Structure formats: C-alpha cells, structure tokens
Amino acid sequence: MTRPSLVQLGAISLILAACTTGPDPVTRPGPAPTHTSPSATLDDAAVYAAD
Amino acid sequence: MVVETTTLTPRDGIVERYWAEMYGLPGSDSTAVEDLQRRGRVALSLSSIGSIMAARLHWPIQIVPAATFASFPKSGPPMPRERSAAGWFWDGFYRMFPNAMGDVVFSAVGYDKHRTRAVLMVNHGCGPMCGQGYVVILRRDRTGWHIVTLVITDQS
Numbered sequence: 001m002t003r004p005s006l007v008q009l010g011a012i013s014l015i016l017a018a019c020t021t022g023p024d025p026v027t028r029p030g031p032a033p034t035h036t037s038p039s040a041t042l043d044d045a046a047v048y049a050a051d
Numbered sequence: 052m053v054v055e056t057t058t059l060t061p062r063d064g065i066v067e068r069y070w071a072e073m074y075g076l077p078g079s080d081s082t083a084v085e086d087l088q089r090r091g092r093v094a095l096s097l098s099s100i101g102s103i104m105a106a107r108l109h110w111p112i113q114i115v116p117a118a119t120f121a122s123f124p125k126s127g128p129p130m131p132r133e134r135s136a137a138g139w140f141w142d143g144f145y146r147m148f149p150n151a152m153g154d155v156v157f158s159a160v161g162y163d164k165h166r167t168r169a170v171l172m173v174n175h176g177c178g179p180m181c182g183q184g185y186v187v188i189l190r191r192d193r194t195g196w197h198i199v200t201l202v203i204t205d206q207s
Binding site: 037038039040041042043044045046047048049050051 | 056057093094095096097098099100103104107108157159160162166169171189195196197198
C-alpha cells in the first residue's frame with residue numbers, strides 16, 4: 001500500500017464527487033432497486049457521506 | 052453511480068494482506084477492522100440511506116442495483132489493443148449513464164467498540180484501466196465523522 005498524498009487526503013465525498021451524474025438525474029432514473037439484502041444503517045450513511 | 056449493495060469483504064490472498072496492514076494504519080482500531088470483516092460477510096443495501104447520503108453530499112448521486120452492472124456485456128468482438136475486454140462493460144455503462152463519471156462501490160462500515168472510529172473500503176471505477184481502490188479510516192467527533200486516513204490500495 002502507498003501512503004496518501006495531501007491531495008488524496010480529501011474525503012469519501014470527493015470520491016463521490018467524481019462520480020456525479022448529470023445536472024438532472026431525476027429525469028433519468030435508473031432501474032428500480034431490488035433489495036433483498038439487509039440495509040445499511042443511519043450511522044453508515046453518515047460515514048459514507050463524511051468529509 | 053453508487054452500487055446499491057456493499058461489497059463483501061475480500062477473502063482472497065491478494066487482499067488478505069490488507070487486513071494485516073489495516074491494523075497498523077494511522078487512526079486504525081483493531082475492533083473496527085474486525086467489525087468490518089464481520090459486517091462485510093453480508094451485502095448490505097444502500098437504498099434506504101441513499102437519500103440521506105445525497106442530502107449530505109450536495110452532489111447528485113444515483114443508487115444503482117448491482118444487477119444493472121451485471122447486465123453490461125463482459126465480452127464482444129476484440130477491442131483495440133489499447134482497450135481491454137473491460138471496455139465492453141464500460142461501453143454498456145456509459146450508454147446507460149452517459150453523464151456519469153464512473154461508479155462507486157462501498158464496503159460495509161466497521162466500527163470500533165466505542166463507535167468513534169470507522170473503517171471501510173471504497174472502489175471508484177471510471178473505465179478500462181481507470182479506477183482506484185481505497186481503505187478509509189474515519190473518526191467521529193462532536194461535529195460528525197471525518198476522514199483521518201485514506202490509503203490507495205490499487206490503482207489503474
């Protein structure tokens with residue numbers, strides 16, 4: 001493993017920022033979720049969206 | 052595009068060494084790593100928290116079922132030399148999501164016993180020979196969760 005540079009010490013949200021959809025994703029929704037898996041928790045949401 | 056279910060924690064030999072290294076990363080906690088291994092045995096759905104994530108992130112994200120990704124072709128006529136067979140997958144991806152800049156796959160989150168430290172893995176793919184994998188360690192304070200360590204585990 002390599003150590004991160006200062007630039008890489010951003011955030012998960014920065015990773016997500018690199019994956020943004022177009023300006024209006026609501027008009028182009030993806031397939032309906034089919035989730036039979038147990039759900040992630042509210043705590044998890046805060047972690048995934050951390051900066 | 053965020054894949055709707057978390058990845059299972061890897062068990063193959065290539066990634067196993069990361070488990071050992073995770074214990075020594077700055078800010079790491081052994082109970083959090085063990086919790087990640089435990090929670091990562093089952094794929095978790097992110098659908099129910101997608102809107103919460105989106106509200107916090109300020110960027111539009113879309114939760115996409117893993118089955119959608121599985122529907123993209125994995126092979127086809129030979130690609131030009133500079134493109135691997137993965138090009139077929141990404142062609143399918145960008146046909147369906149032309150404005151996207153890739154996909155993100157999260158692992159489950161592992162917490163320490165005090166739930167003030169967390170560890171997870173994130174993978175961002177953007178095309179053939181384009182992507183990065185990360186191990187992320189976070190700490191919670193009065194203001195919320197903050198990244199303390201982000202290590203690139205693989206990159207292409």
